[in-house]
Amino acid sequence: MGSTESTKGSAEAREKAPGQLTGAVVIVALVSAVSGMLYGYDTGIISGALLQITKDFGIEEAWKQVIAASILLGAVIGALTCSYLSDRRGRKGTLVMLAVVFAVGSIWCALAPNPVLLSVGRLVLGFAVGGATQTAPMYVAELAPPKYRGRLVLCFQIAIGVGIVIATIVGASESIPWRWSIGAAAVPAALMLVLLLRLPESPRWLVKRDQGDEARAVLERVRPSDYDVDGELDEMAELAHEEKTANTRGWSGLRAAWVRPALILGCGVAIFTQLSGIEMIIYYSPTILTDNGFSESVALEVSVALGVSYLVAQLVGLAIIDKVGRRRLTLIMIPGAAVSLFVLGWLFVSGHSGRESTPFIIACLVVFMLFNAGGLQLMGWLTGSETYPLAVRPAGTAVQSAALWGTNLLITLTLLTLISGIGVGPSMWLYGLFNVAAWIFVYYRMPDLTGRSLEEIESKLGAGKFTPADFARS
Incomplete structure (x- = not known):
């Protein structure tokens, strides 16, 4: 008990220590950002x-x-594998492999001669996308100093919004052939690979593999010279x-x-982030608009506005989430998206x-994006990092990613197919009802974990x- 208290005490001391970011940690955050942007x-x-x-x-629908x-x-x-x-x-080894897959998949799609090979190429790209969502935030969290961990991990989520904005701007230009626009992703993938080759393995993974000396060398490289490396190694x-000796651990532990x-909450939130309609708007808004009489240029400009709205809402949401509270922010924002x-x-x-x-349709799309991206979407990846017990966290986050x-x-x-069968309007109403269901789920199943330690x-x-009710503060 005494050693546990001393470890927690040293962790709190490191959290409050002034410290500074080293170049290696900045590059780690950059790698995470590149993978998120991809x-x-x-x-x-x-x-x-x-x-x-x-x-x-x-091709048809x-x-x-x-x-x-x-x-x-x-x-x-990719998420499960x-x-x-x-x-x-x-x-690191997994991320190196994913950088190669990102590059290969991008080039494959750019050269695809027919829809079959294009679909297979995007399947390959998807493996990298799913794997990156599983691995990159974890890699950053395990290498970053405790004081900066939260902000550096958020680089991944912000970079997703940046990638969406870049994609919509490229699409709206109309002057760039689709093969070039898809194949261009190979360039940041190559940059990600080059940066990774300069980086060390996660010290926490090395400790788990009983490679303590290598873990110490990594920490001495990525921490300032006056940092308490011994204390952090002891905590790892x-x-x-604890992970090795836990009765509930790994994939089998999820059945406990x-x-x-925790599994119901994590997977439920992940499912509702998608049922809320965000992907419907991101993927198909130009197709829906052009099929209903809008010009291609207007439809693509709307996509840019939606991408920018997504990024702005994420930035604002991330800035206020700890002040407003996760549960409260989500319950406030979902009704706006539904309406x-x-x-x-x-x-x-x-x-x-x-x-x-046209102005009213565009306004509805932008308002939806602001309320959805600034609320429910923030919870999709956040719940997995906070909710699951330590010994089942990798398996839990993998299942949650797969559900999403x-x-x-x-x-x-x-x-x-749904729109062709029942029309655009009823389809929007259906997704509006999914938002109502999401609000009910959050109200009854989602505790407010804001400010709570993982141990608590x-x-x-x-x-x-x-x-x-169990997490309600007096």
């Missing part, structure tokens, strides 16, 4: 590219959905020992009854979807006290 770019570029691809290949969704199937596979690989090969060793509330979809659906159902209603990407895949494969969260989970 995620946003590779998933977002298809929005504008589909208009050109449809003309080049002469079914193929459009397959091309857009293939990257998501790859992401499910890289959870295993990052434990076996190391965080203690956590590694006391872990189930915007209901109004948008009414515009199409009532026949007010012509040019005279799997739902995304289902939506992307069916959306255009795990303790309450183990005691069966994981409801919103």
Whole structure:
């Protein structure tokens, strides 16, 4: 007990220490940002590219959905596979492999002669996207000093928004052929690979593999000269020992009854981030608008506005989330997203979807993006890092990522077919109802974890006290 208290005390001291970022840690954050940008770019570029691809290949809705969704199937596979690989090969080794896959997938898609090979190429890209969401934030968290960990991990999420904005701007230019726009992602992938080759392995992974001397060398390289390396090594060793000796650990640990509330919360939030309609808007807004009489240039300009709205909302949300609270912010923002979809659906159902209603349609799309990206979307990756017990965290976050990407895949494969069957307006209403369901889920199942330590969260989970009321502050 005394050693545990001294470890916690030294951790708190390091948290408050002034310290400074070393060049190696800055490069680690840059690698994470590049991988996040590739995620946003590779998933977002298809929005504008589909208009050109449809003309080049002469495809219908079914193929459009397959091309857009293939990257998501790859992401499910990548998230699950890289959870295993990052434990076996190391965080850096896995990211090096993913950088190569990013580059190969981008070039493959750019050279694809038909929709079949294009879909396979995007499947390969998806493996890298899913693997990056699983591995990059963990790599940064395990190398960053405790004082800067949160801000550096957030580089990944912000970079996703940057990638989406770049993708929408490239698509809106209309002067860049789709093969060039998709293939251009190979350049940042190559940069990511070059940066990774200069970086060390995660010291926490090295400790888990009983390579303490190598872990010490890494910490001495990535920490300031006056930093308490011994204290951090002791903390890593203690956590590694707890993981190895825990009764509930790994994939089998997810079946434990006391872990189930965390799994339901994590996967439920992940599923609702997709059912809320965000991917429908990002992937298909140009296609939906052009199919309803809008010019391609207007549709692509709307995509840029949506991408910028996404990024701005994420930045604002991240700035206020710790002040407002995770649960409260989500409950405030979801109704705005739902109302915007209901109004948008009414515009199409009532026949007010012509040019005279263009400002109202665009306003609804932008308002939806602001409320959705600044609220529920922030929770998709955050809950996984906070909710699961330490010994099952890699498996839990892998399942949560797979749930998120799997739902995304289902939506992307069916959306255009759904719209063809029931129309744009009723489809918007359906997704508005999903937002209502998301609000109910958050209200009854999501405790406010703001300001709670990971140890406190795990303790309450183990005691069966994981409801919103159990975390309510007096």
